[in-house]
Amino acid sequence: CAPAMAMRVPLWHHYLQALRSRAAARARQHQCAEDVVLTLLERVHALDPRFLVDYSRDLEAFQFSLRSSEGPLDVEVPLWVDAEALVIEAAGGSQGCCRLGLPRGAAGLERWKADDVFEASLEGSARCCGHIVPSKVLRVLKELLVAAIVYCKHHRLIAPGSLSADSLREEHFGLSLWVSSGWRTLHFNMVPVVRRKLRVPALEGARLVPGFPEGALRGIVRQEVALVPAGGELWRVSTDYLLTRLLGALGSLQGHRLDSLSILDRVNHESWRDGGQRPGLTFSHLKMVLLWAAALFPTPEDWAELQGAVYRPLVVLLRCLATRNLPHFLHPEQNLLQDAGLDLGALYQCVEHFASQPEAALRIHATHLGRSPPPRVGSGLRALLQLPAGEPAYWATAYFDVLLDKLQAFNIQDEQRVSAMQSVLLKTEILGAEDR
Template structure:
């Protein structure tokens, strides 16, 4: 008799069955885009082609969502030769520090970046700086180059008709959008000019001296630095997207279901919480950040050996963030990734809690999976418990999340110290009237 595959693994198998085709779709689309950008470089050597996107295909295969992908176009300029003037955020937690890219007076070798199409002379009478590289001007030049490259590549048969169009390019945005056809799938890329800056990343040191990631992770990553991308017409900001994708790749080197848990939640989010992507909601990047926090909070390998338990470790962190309406950036914890968008956090929380209480309905892929659902894992009174870290950051700890796992009946750890720590936190929270006993 055939062995019955548990529902969670059925769902994971369905997701994995699509990974090869998704990688192939990405690579075909990327080839079209790289062909285009290579001609952009030929037209204007100030713009470089970044070939270091091997992790993007891996990340695209994990996703079910079709949110746009960033493709950086590097600026051919030595960041150490520039005056990087930090402006600061207007309020704590507003986001990455803004900066301007200044050209020092008397600088040599920076003449291509002092041309009028990308440069504005300083009107401040500075003795050090003669002017600035302007993001708005760089984007305008890059847009014109992309249009010219599309025309050239189509005329010379380098890109097949219908694969992409310049109609989606918009000057007023902080990126340039291109829709690339790949088989039956269309992939939207956000083309972003970027300056690679070799510098220290304080959040990386704070986060990666933890046992939740492979040994040597910090050493492998500090050399990359950060990328500066447009933040406004005049200002640039630090972007850590590449570093976070690297961290995701590092997790793939570990045994267990860390990445599988991300794939499952992204599929549920896309299909059920966002109605197949037709409704606004959480993005893959939101869920990726939640996974990174979960890996830091649950560093023990045994936390990730069982699929259902692995999903719930990410899910309890997500629920806590939604209940407290705060998702800290992983490398800049003062930044809240849930603010500044059009998210209906109350509705998203209801979706996530309903899934946590009774996940079986969302895991049924076809009629053969129909059957009676088990009773809910926990009652509706868990939200007050989930909000505790917002009032006391001390609760943002493994023991607190172990309490949540126990509430959802998925705490199976036998380690006596962890059980004792979990029970201690539980005793502190029993006075909450909304907790189920």
């Protein structure tokens, strides 16, 4: 086994080195494109002070540098409104969605009673005189962005050819904008947001503490969440910014957590999605998998060695695809694979093939060609992955340690971890014997 391990480890590190060599250039490309977007938003704010410019976007550049995939990048456009004064009305039949009501007689909200963003209540509510309508807000923002593009081009505030108003389209309750940055064109999704203090119970739970820096968690818990458009009349809570903050917190820890995300995103883009030509997993899916892996594998030893670090989120991903359920990290009752329109069976086969023989996907050029070690995946692993999703014991560190052991990626010497893993393995063997 030792010669095979010696051959595999340099390949993993060589692959990571190739990804890191591109990170600085990608960060610069993102910065140049984002500067164009911020210039536009400054003009939007000058035209209509109800729309603000958010300059605190350093985490977005950091996140973009980790990626190989080319999905849209969200740009939040905060609304200048006293969010604490608004009335949040739950929308019946729409889980997690709400309406933003303007209370009767509230001071400082007059500008939001304009017809272009407001709809008077027809129900004679005692609390609200009407609502801020997301479809109207998007329409106003689109008109402002078009005017800003024309103004900035006329006054040469943006480089010729960097963007066109023709690229402005309404998609997924945001405004799609394509910006050229050198030889790359980046896709931004402009999303109006109302920021407000709301409880996120999962952030307050003890389960996060072992896997994330405690000081960073305290700061993240105090952050506001964003209410974003969820339809013509409805808003929903978005925790995307909080998730990115959690990802940034993982970057402050020793080990290969973020490296594992970069590697899996590159493999996903190049191998599982055929260079982005096929639908499949997104960076957001993989980010969610890593956050779960960080909570399930909280010890530094789990992330000290690169190959083992990649296999931590990999076993979580295999389990999610096998059970067709990827829980949202902050709202576990939400399944991010449900209604995603993905062929989960085909995706599982791709991910399992990589877990079994990763070397083929890690070869960047012809000099890496060579004999691959034998497959790691056997029928025993597949049976373990198919265990009932509702059983808590099968969403715990000991269960995933069993999967790592089956994939020859368990390198922990802690006796309690080993004992817990063996207990789960014994339980599954008993279940298997009963089934027979």
